[in-house]
Amino acid sequence: MKPIVLAMLVCDYYYRDFHTGKSILAGTFSSINSAGFPTKHGNCAIYIALTDVAADSTSQLIFRREGGPPLLSMSPWEVAAPENRRAVVEIGGNLSGLPLPEEGEYEFVLLWNGIEIAHRRLIAAQIGRGSGPEPEPFDDYNLL
Numbered sequence: 554m555k556p557i558v559l560a561m562l563v564c565d566y567y568y569r570d571f572h573t574g575k576s577i578l579a580g581t582f583s584s585i586n587s588a589g590f591p592t593k594h595g596n597c598a599i600y601i602a603l604t605d606v607a608a609d610s611t612s613q614l615i616f617r618r619e620g621g622p623p624l625l626s627m628s629p630w631e632v633a634a635p636e637n638r639r640a641v642v643e644i645g646g647n648l649s650g651l652p653l654p655e656e657g658e659y660e661f662v663l664l665w666n667g668i669e670i671a672h673r674r675l676i677a678a679q680i681g682r683g684s685g686p687e688p689e690p691f692d693d694y695n696l697l
Contacts, residue, residue, distance in 0.1 A: 556610075558671040559641065560602040561663065567598035567645040576600060576643050584676040585653065594651040599661055599673075603642045606634045610666050612644065616651060619658040619674065625651065653677045 565580030578600050585594050599614060610632050616625040630644050653659070656679045663671040 554605075554607045555665050555668065555670045556603040556606045556642070558601065558663065559604055560600065561661070561671050561673045562600045563661065563673060563675060564598050564600065565596055567600050567647060569643075569645075576645060583674070584678060585651075586678050586680045587653065587656075588679070588681055590656055590677070590679060591652070591654040594653060596647070596649060597651045598645060598647045600645040601643070601663060601671075603632075603644070604640065605638050606632060606640075606642050607638055608634050610634070612666075613664040614646070615662045615664065616648075617660060617662065618654075619660045624654070624659075 562578060562581050564578045564582065566578070568577050569575070570577055578598070587594075601612075601614075611629045612632050613629040614627040615623040617623045625648070627646060627648070630646075632642060632644065635642060656677055659675045659677060661673040661675065662669050663673075
């Protein structure tokens with residue numbers, strides 16, 4: 554039985570506060586802009602919240618071009634089932650050097666006991682290529 558994925562967020566940094574047990578996320582995003590490709594994105598983190606975890610299981614996160622073979626696989630997480638299946642189970646980790654061979658659509662895929670149960674899309678876009686006409690100059694005498 555697969556759990557229910559409540560959230561799957563990509564951000565700059567993730568950590569769990571030792572004293573409160575709270576997950577701390579900084580800088581959520583859905584796209585990465587780069588001056589050129591191929592490139593590697595320096596810091597990246599993933600946060601996942603699950604519920605209805607019925608049994609101890611193994612989860613793993615992979616990163617790939619949308620629908621393609623893995624470009625990066627994280628080490629598996631052993632997830633312990635809580636006493637109450639309604640409890641929220643949070644997992645997450647930090648990545649360094651996320652490979653982006655070309656502009657386009659990528660995805661993080663959550664595997665649960667080897668089965669894909671969730672996807673989180675990430676867009677990689679090239680910037681600085683002159684994406685359109687120059688804006689009209691501002692005329693502060695013609696505001697009406």
